[in-house]
Amino acid sequence: MGDRAEVRIDGPRHGNPFVDVDLSATFTRGATVIRAGGFYDGDGRYVVRFLPTEAGEWDIEISSTEGSLDGLRGRVSVARARDGRHGVVGVADRFHFAHADGTRFTPVGTTLYAWTHQPEALQQETLATLAAAPFTKVRMGIFPKSYLYNEEDPELYPFESADGGGWDVSRFSPGFFAVLERRIRDLDALGIQADLILFHPYDRWGFADLGPEADDRYLRYVVRRLAAFPNVWWSMANEFDLMLEKTEEDWERLAAIVVAEDPAGHLLSIHNCLRFYDYARDWITHVSLQRIDIYKTAENTDAWRDEWGKPVVVDEVAYEGDLDQGWGNISGQELTRRFWEGTVRGGYLTHGETYLSDDDVIFWSKGGTLRGSSPPRIAFLRSIIAASPTGAIDPLPGEWDAPWGGVAGEYAIVYYGFNRPSFRTLVLPEGEFEVDVIDTWNMTVTPVPGRHRGRVLLELPGREFMAARLRRAGT
Structure with missing residues (x-):
């Protein structure tokens, strides 16, 4: 498996190269052919990036609407992927995830909608926090966010300013994307996937309603720039159904652009607010959703798996915090309970934290x-x-009254959640098992002495958030 590679070419800078010049490249090594679209990076620089399937020498041929670029040929030497890099994450075993080399990936997400739009010092503080945290995926927006506790204007925007005010949506800001790319690389160094939200409704700058032509051009530019980063996921939207100016036909058209422009085939989904998208659509690789029932959330995970036949990532299950909003004031205990409930039911969940702060840094x-x-x-x-x-x-x-999850006949977790039994009788699968009592809040694992067959009487402390674990003996 090769490391991310790119080709930079000097070319014309007159007119508006963002729209006047289109280019792509064909990368060939033996029988393997990868085609990738290129982009203009400002100052007369044209770039094509790709994510090689293997290290070694790759032949390149450029195709372009610009005569001075069309037909250029060359060769690029691709280094072997660095140790610890396992390739793009995809769906595995229908309901789970793995890297391209087969290494299992467990998405344990957190939410950082606008972190790359903050001052550099705060971004570095966030990276230091993530380095010590358990998260393997970050949900983050490309566009800035205008919402509660998010009233500041960022330093950089994805488009250049237009003469007379507003935005020239035909000219992208390479400096903006350079910052975003640095942060994606920083996350990759921490082993964290960047779940990039391509559109969202929380906007005061006009980015949520650019119009079809500008939307399409923006998506092509973003995907061509970022698809060669191995740790990228695509989220078509955060709360798509609040973006009333876009129809289902729009979302289908936009998703088709992402698929067509991404030779690496990154994971792709769309997130909801009040109603679900049709997650059975072929382009959707996994379910990314927000609860639509205020009280019943992770408890639905196994039913959602059955309904759509895809991995389920509950990307918004409410946040630990103390805001005045119902989505942002559950306790740490309740968020932990929802994580366990959804996990035992075969899904994955995403964390978020919303504690009030005098400086509005939430x-x-x-x-x-x-x-x-x-x-x-x-x-x-x-x-x-x-x-x-x-x-x-x-x-x-x-x-x-207690969900079971694990690997049939080998490994099982029984989760008691907010129930408080003082004992339970477990009927074990056939064979001999070791049994543990797990206190999910105090983070302890207490073995039940001996090996067990048939039935086992499990003594419990009569408090919430307990679980039992069964492990086949000798494994």
């Missing part, structure tokens, strides 16, 4: 430092998932 949007109690508990849950023989959890037949 982690869910601007980043900074985490204050909540759920992140270490989420890290503990990651260790429980990783201990599964497959590195994943699937729903298992269980009891009416």
Whole structure:
């Protein structure tokens, strides 16, 4: 597997090269052919990037509407991917995820909608926080955000200013995208996927309603610039159904552009507010959703798996915090409970933190430092998932009042949630098992002495957030 590579070519800078010049490249190594679109990077520089399937020498041929670029040929030497890099993440085993080399990937997300639009010092503080946190995926917007506690204007925007005010949506700002790319690389160095939100409704600059022509041009530019980064996911929108100016036909057209312009085939989904998109659509690789029931959230995860037959990522399950909004004031205990509930039911969840701050630096949007109690508990849950023989959890037949999840006949988690039993009788699968009592809040694992067959009486402390774990003996 090769490392990300790019070709830079000097070319014309007169007129508006962002729209006047189109170029692409064909990269060939033996029988392998990769075609990728290029983009204008300002100052007469044209760039084509690609994500090679292997290291070594690749032949290049440029195609362009500009005669001085069309037909150029060359060769690029691609280095082997660095140690610890496993390639693009894709769907594996229908409901889960793995890197291109087969390494299991567990998306444990957090939310940082506008962190790359903050001052550099705050961005660096956020990176330091992420380096010590359990998260493997970050939901983040490309466009800036205008919303509660998000009233500042960023230093850079994706488009250049137009004469007379507003934006020249035919001219992109290379400086803006250079900052975004640095942050994507920083996340990659931390082993974190960048789940990039391409559109969102929280806008006062006009970016949510550019019009079809500008939308299409923006998407082509973004995907051509960023598809060669191995740690990118695409989210067509955050809360697509609040963007009333876009129809379902618009979303289908826009998604087709992303698919066509992304030779690496990154994961692609769309996020909702009040109603679900049709996640059965072929272009949607996984379900990315927000609850539509205020009270019942992660409890629906297994039903959503059954309905759409794809991995389920509950990207908005409410946030740990103390805002006045119902989506931003659940406790760390409740967020942890929802993580366990959704995990045992075979899904993946995303964290967010919304504690009030005098300077309005709230982690869910601007980043900074985490204050909540759920992140270490989420890290503990990651260790429980990783201990599964497959590195994943699937729903298992269980009891009416406690979900089971794991690997059939080998590994099982029984989660009691907000119930407080003082004992339970577990009927074990056939064979011999080791049994643990897990306190998901205090992050302890207490083995039940011995090996067990048939039934086991499980003594429990009579408090919330307990679980049991069964592991086939000798494995």
